[in-house]
Amino acid sequence: MGRWPRLSRIVGMRRLLLLGSTGSIGTQALDIVQRSDDLELVGLSAQRSWQSLVAQAQAHGVGRIALADPEAGAMAAAAWPEGEVLVGAEGLVRLVVESDADLVLNALVGAAGLGPTVTALGEGIDLALANKESLVVGGELVTQLAEATGAQIIPVDSEHSAIHQLVCGEQAGSVERLVLTASGGPFRGYTKEDLEQVTIEQALTHPTWEMGAKITIDSATLMNKGLELIEAHHFFGTPYERIDVVVHPQSIVHALVNLCDGSTLAHLGYPDMRVPIAYALHYPERVALPVKTLDLAQVGALTFEPVDLETLPCLRLAREAAVAGGSAPCVLNAANEVAVHAFLEGRLRFYEIPIVIESTLDRIGSETIHSFDTLYEADRSAREAASEMVQSGLLGR
Ligand SMILES: NC(=O)c1ccc[n+]([C@@H]2O[C@H](COP(=O)([O-])OP(=O)(O)OC[C@H]3O[C@@H](n4cnc5c(N)ncnc54)[C@H](OP(=O)(O)O)[C@@H]3O)[C@@H](O)[C@H]2O)c1
Known part of the structure; x- marks a missing residue:
């Protein structure tokens, strides 16, 4: 199915x-989408925000x-009889x-996004x-599947x-290292003692990006950069030892690439997710967007510093799980989702998030992945173990 361009693609419209x-x-x-003449929207989805979803469809x-x-689906079907409402996984x-x-844009949050991918x-x-x-x-498995069917994966992060x-x-072989930048989150410069006092509101206040709740907490713990490290490895086939992270509080430089001749390329722009979203939806074309052109004189200074892996250990945990391989990144992700959810509900302290993740990794370990079923099973066991830890309430207190 992926081998022949669809008719809509040939005539320029993308469904x-x-x-x-x-x-x-x-x-x-x-x-x-609203600004584009090339995109035709053919479907929308959400978890339970049925009123917003129906309003978007209309x-x-x-x-x-x-x-x-399912309950949200039933409400939507009753309120919108002229539309078709599909329900559940x-x-x-x-x-x-x-x-x-x-083209499918997968903007679900969490491991629930694996199925649609x-x-x-x-x-x-x-x-x-x-x-x-x-x-x-x-x-x-995801990248192997894309290769097998010929489908492209275009990054949005x-x-x-x-x-x-x-x-x-660039030609294959000329890229030496990838460098991901991190804003450092709202707790950059905090000590371990400071982190014991932080509130949900503080953790939800990101210094440079406005995002959903889960990724905002991941940015505060630096787990987001850990997830991005693993994402970069799979997207670009780069070994982990050749992917670095540097803290850049202004979020103007989004990434750097070190080349074999000593050159370094950087991508710059004001933080605005519409830029990478539009790039992914129109690739390989580019479209004009109503965003400010970068004015470096107005920005003034771009600063960079190393990551504090000691105070905010989630990036270290992610790198260790990534290098361990097998089901370890799946376990890391599941434990993180459970811990972040518990934190957002006031059942876990901020500094306990990495404790839950590390303990879950220690308890579940890593298995060789044979199929998606291995992953679903690792995800289930990790969630169970992490939830038990949160419920026990004995973490580092
Ligand atoms: N936000 C950003 O700026 C940003 C930047 C880079 C990468 N990302 C990545 O993009 C993804 C989405 O992030 P976001 O910030 O947009 O998240 P978000 O604001 O929380 O939105 C998540 C969307 O997924 C739906 N959803 C949540 N759980 C679901 C489930 N179990 N099954 C089906 N649908 C579900 C939600 O529906 P409801 O409204 O019904 O809950 C909502 O439409 C994440 O993986 C994130 O890491 C985000």
Whole structure:
């Protein structure tokens, strides 16, 4: 299916399916779609925000939506009889398989995004991937699937979009190292003692990016950079020892690429996710966007510093799990999701998040991945172990 360009592609229109449309990436993607003459929206999905989803469908003339939550799906179907409402995990699969899309934007949050990633790639449909967890959990299998069906995966994460743009003119073998930049989050410069006092509100206040709750907490713990390290490894096939992270509080430089001749390429721009989203939705074309042109004299200084792995250990945990390989990144991700969820509900302290993750990794370990079933089983065991730890309430107190 992925071998022949669809007719819509040949005539310039791209049929886009937008998964997770009610979220931070999803709503910004809708802004891009509205400005584009080349994108035709063929479906939308959410977990349970049915009112927003129906309103989006009506505003964008979309006839078919999917809601993961059955109750929300029933409400949407009752309120919107003229539309088609698909429900549950199966509904999401049907939406992907039956929409005849040229491109799926996966903007779900968490490991729940793996299913739609696999379905889209299995159907040979190109994938604009915001859901980094898909690659963290199932990187090898996901990239093998894309190769087998000929579907492309185009990054949406700003750092990976930056690298994608930087390396596309380079010959294989000329790239020495990739450097991901990190803002450092709201707790840059904090001590371990300071972290014992931080609140949910403080952790949800990101200094440079406005994002969904889960990724904002991941940015505060630096787990987001750990997930991005694994994502970069799978996207670009670069060994972990050749991917670095540097703290850059202004978030103007999104990534750097060190080349074999001593040159370093950098991608710069004001932090605005519409730029990488538009790049992914239109690739290989570029479209004009109403964003400010970078004015370095106005920015003044760009500063860089090493990551404090001691105070915020999540990046170290992610790198260790990545190097261990097998199901370890899947376990890391599941434990992180459980811990972040518990933190956002006030059941876990901020500094306990890495403790839950490290203890879960120690308890579950890593297994060789034979199939997606190995991953689903590792995900389930890790969630169970992490939830038990959170409930026991004995973590580092
Ligand atoms: N936000 C950013 O600036 C940014 C930047 C780079 C990368 N990313 C990545 O992009 C992804 C999305 O992030 P976000 O910040 O946009 O998240 P978000 O604001 O929380 O939105 C998540 C979307 O996914 C839906 N969803 C959540 N859980 C689901 C489930 N179990 N099944 C089906 N749908 C589900 C939500 O529906 P409801 O509205 O019904 O909950 C919502 O539409 C994440 O992987 C994140 O790491 C985000």
